[in-house]
Amino acid sequence: MIVGAGLAGMTAAHELRDRDLVVIEKEDRVGGRTLSGRHGEYWYNSGAQFVWDKRTLALCRELGLDVIDGDGARAAIFVRGRLVEAANPYALLAKMPLSAREKLDFGLTIRRLRRLADRMPSLDRRRLDGQSLADLMGSTTPFTRQILDNVTENGAGLGIDEVSGWIGLAYAIHLFGGDVNDTLKAVRGGTQAITQTVAERLDPERLVLGVAVTQVTVEPEGVAVSYRRNGEVETLQARHCILAAPAPAVLEMVPGLPADKRAALERMQPYTEGLNVAWMTDESGPMPWDRLLAVPVLGASFELFSNNAYFARRRDGERRPGGTFVTLSISGEKARGFSALSDEEIRRAQVADLKRMFPSAGEVLDRARVRVERWRALPRFRKGWLADQQVIRAPFGHLHFCGDYTAQPGTPGAVGSGYHAAQAVRAALEA
Ligand SMILES: Cc1cc2nc3c(=O)[nH]c(=O)nc-3n(C[C@H](O)[C@H](O)[C@H](O)COP(=O)(O)OP(=O)(O)OC[C@H]3O[C@@H](n4cnc5c(N)ncnc54)[C@H](O)[C@@H]3O)c2cc1C
DSSP: OEEOOSHHHHHHHHHTTTSSOOEEOSSSSSOTTOOEEEETTEEEESSOOOBOSHHHHHHHHHTTOOEEOOTTOBEEEEETTEEEEESSHHHHHHHSSOOHHHHHHHHHHHHHHHHHHHTGGGSOHHHHHTSBHHHHHOSOOHHHHHHHHHHHHHHHSSOTTTBBHHHHHHHHHHTTSTTHHHHOBEETTOTTHHHHHHHHHSOGGGEEOSOOEEEEEEETTEEEEEEEETTEEEEEEESOEEEOSOHHHHHHHOTTOOHHHHHHHHHTOSOOEEEEEEEEEOOSSOOTTTTBOEEEBOSSSOSEEEOTHHHHHHHHOSOOSOEEEEEEEOSSHHHHHHTTSOHHHHHHHHHHHHHHHOGGGHHHHHHOEEEEEEEEOOOOOBTTTHHHHHHHHSOBTTEEEOSGGGTSSHHHHHHHHHHHHHHHHHHHHHO
16 A cells, blocks of 8 residues: 555555555645646646756656757856846856956855765765754855755745755755756656656555545554545555655654654644645747756746756757746745735736746746645755654554655655665565
């Protein structure tokens, strides 16, 4: 039995597809925090944007999905009211509207962090994790702090003062590394295609959608899973259960969790609030964002501009009319500011900022259709998190746990932990 049909749960389902298996998902779709839509020839991602780690790429290959890299995209950032573009991150830094001292400080901080990351295999992970990224950075200018805050908040849900140094380091150096376009990869059709393809290959009777599990009880010989269907509570007995729901749902569902596990799960909360606006445009020719892929945005109503259509054009080699991009704020603070606003009010606020970024595209932006998605986006990978990891991951009887919060932020954590949970169940069944 698997509870939750996000990336973690569906990876586990794929690995165990030869077994007697049922997946129960409370929404009437698979994908969890991956959610993709279509606009003519183009797709967009209202949830996770990019994939990059080996295990996720291998899963995509196995499922026959086309993964496209971001080669050829220009480095860019919106800072101090200006969109700055360059051929690579180093040239970008030189062009940014910053003082000489700010540029030097930023360059030296990234170099320091890179050197630390290069030594990472030989370093004590716990020591890095016991400090925040800000501790590792040392004294820096407010600008260096602002940009690295943007990067770690979007990747790991926390700013530099709180995020685990071990987790934050990877995000901090990634954006300003020479390989950024190679690591920003997209699945053709959208990230949700991963779970949708797994679902297509499962026997439809094994996938139960639109049914929320209310309680998961560990018993001596297995696990009892209760859910509400047509107003009635039903219970299924399973020899093993993989719980692939987010940490707050686990806390609600499982009575009698060991106290140390409960405390560790509580420390992953609350997940950050996130807002994603997908923009569907109808232009007939080139646009100023055509060569941009992922643009950090400072001082606006969103924090990242992600050009989903870039990938389709790169693969197809032609620029068809129209396009899709998304604006994201997943650090909590910006999204919270929007929580009381209607979709239309959000659109108006963001279109004003998009026009500051792309002044020549006003008419196309005014005509664009939008889809607004609000999320409980990311668990909190605070400093000291590694000390909790063993406890968070540990099975409880025949109940196994997976999901990004058990491993590392994002799709690598979800897919990797789903894979490992499935292997643990297989080994137990075969033993
Ligand atoms: C806007 C946004 C952008 C992101 N961008 C990226 C990115 O570019 N790259 C990246 O790697 N990551 C990104 N992420 C993070 C990534 O989406 C997640 O880390 C990953 O999808 C988590 O997968 P999961 O399976 O662990 O959890 P989820 O996707 O949350 O899946 C859990 C599933 O459990 C189900 N569930 C919950 N409670 C119950 C219940 N009681 N009964 C039955 N089912 C239940 C949920 O409905 C859900 O389907 C982004 C996230 C957001 C929100």
